[in-house]
Amino acid sequence: MVTPDTSPLLALSDYTIRFATPDGTVKAVSGLDLTVARGETVAVVGESGSGKSQTFNGVFGLLAGNAETGGQALFEGRDLLTLKPSQLDAVRGDDMAMVFQDPMTALNPAMKIKHQLSETLTVHKGLKRRAAEAEALNMLKKVGIPEAERRIEQYPHELSGGMRQRIVIAMALLCRPKLIVADEPTTALDVTIQAQILDLFRDLTADAGTALVLITHDLGVVAGIADKVVVMYAGRIVEEAPVDALFAKPAMPYTAALIRSIPRVDRDAEAVEPIGGRPPDLVNPPAGCPFHPRCHFAEDKCRQERPLLEAVGPGRRAACWFPYVDAGVTHHQTEPASA
Template sequence: MSHETQKDTLLELKDYSITFKTPDGEVKAVSNMNLTVKRGERIAIVGESGSGKSQTFLGIMGLLAKNGKTTGQALLEGKDVLSLKPRELDQIRGKDMAMVFQDPMTALNPSLKISRQLTEQLEVHGGLTARAASAAALDMLKRVGIPDPTRRFHLYPHELSGGMRQRIVIAMALLTRPKLLIADEPTTALDVTIQAQILDLFNDLTAEMNTALIMITHDLGVVAGLADRVAVMYAGRIVEEAPVDELFDNPAHPYTAALHASIPRPDQDVDDLVVIPGRPPNLQHLPKGCNFSPRCSQVQDDCIDRPPLLEVLALHHCAACYHPFPRREELLNHG
């Protein structure tokens, strides 16, 4: 890696794995993952429930359940956060990297007013006085589109709507201007119009602060206007990675193509929606070959024998598949 690209790299995962000890044996939630996130870049991590998307980043934040264990490296500006002591991690978490969760009520303390939850972060991580912290927190509430912020500043979480609470959580995450913001299904619990507003908010504020954004979602439709790059996960592995336009124009992995086909379209009958057959594999008993092989329409003998590695298909486009779909221009040239 050149000196210049090293400077641009914010987060680098190297052979990163997560396992959980259970009474029934070990579960490998994430397997040998490699991923690079540049400063200010927006990456979407897409996949079905249970694909390992959330666990990947809970591991980096040091928030795994007690039976979880990480191996490999997660380098934030060259420093391996997996090897930090809890107190060292506390200094980075919330300041340099922050996370927005799916349900804002799990991120907010129901017994504290919004004002205290916002100002505490600035006092602890920013060293601000109570007055300066209040002024900065109120300013951030305005920027995330909270109407009448002065009044709402003094309310408790249960006195606000779901959309408002999610805005508060985003304000809290961005207060310290983190270098990395991880958003875990942040719009799932919200109705469609509020969803669009929240995604616009992520777009504007991360661009303004040059904050790198990792958006975790099961919905490929959400990422089109937001991400620069998409990594598709299946059963604990990245199966495809590409710039967002390339991924939509030329999905190479059959799983990505199936996710793409399952996005509802206004001009399409509900009966025409494609459903991926079968279910995701049991992580304790993964197939010998490609994890997707039992559900794949393109499966052949070599898919069942050994797992495919992530290989470059085109510029910045990788897929872990022995029989990837050809690129659209290749089809046209041969047509």
């Protein structure tokens, strides 16, 4: 009997990213521990500047030249941070792929769609040009591009934003990768196209067993697609939980504040509460919990000591001295009232 492989597909351990700047060292990601299982959908959420995109740009080797990484980023047991550029090129686009936030900048404006898609297959799978173009056309149909035979002959500027995003997704899917990282894939799209793209991702993980990391600042888009939610703040994970448990009872006041800031059709606009203050300076982050200057529940311990990311319930972690306080739970209770 063959023992199933239960090891994580991606495992980040004590993962750090630093940027050297004239103003000092920017601590973009600090001591991050995260696993992504095979076939799992993980949503990574947080405000702009929280380190979401940089975390995975580092995994793909796409950081700026002034960046320095530390720790480990294991993909199927291989540390991506130690690979040579040629070795990393063999993994990117084949075993793991990224869907970038802006499809117009992800596509070459001077190349027809068929050439951009088929190039992925000729480079990674060794297909001949005609076979690669036929496979590219088939993938365009799978992602719902209407009149695919005509669209594949067009240039990016001739297509709508929704179509361009689908083409970028098609490009990511061509080699049947084991991991897809989608960075804000629905930003600037209308709600109808947004829903269609999320459905496409949902079908992908169900049918192909592909692991999906969805990077977004919007908790609202992850409720129906994610298995697990990772909340980042100031370059650190501050909460991790199964999606239903996180929405039902957030453990971290920052997570609760994010949820309250989401507009909802079942309540008045006045009920939306923006998060006061600003994210911290990552050159000189505050002492203690990085969220304490904006937290209504901060106490002296929060200002003086940084909380570690620790278990606070079944399948849950939080970096907070007083988890669940924002859910109406007594300050020093470290477990939810009902698990």
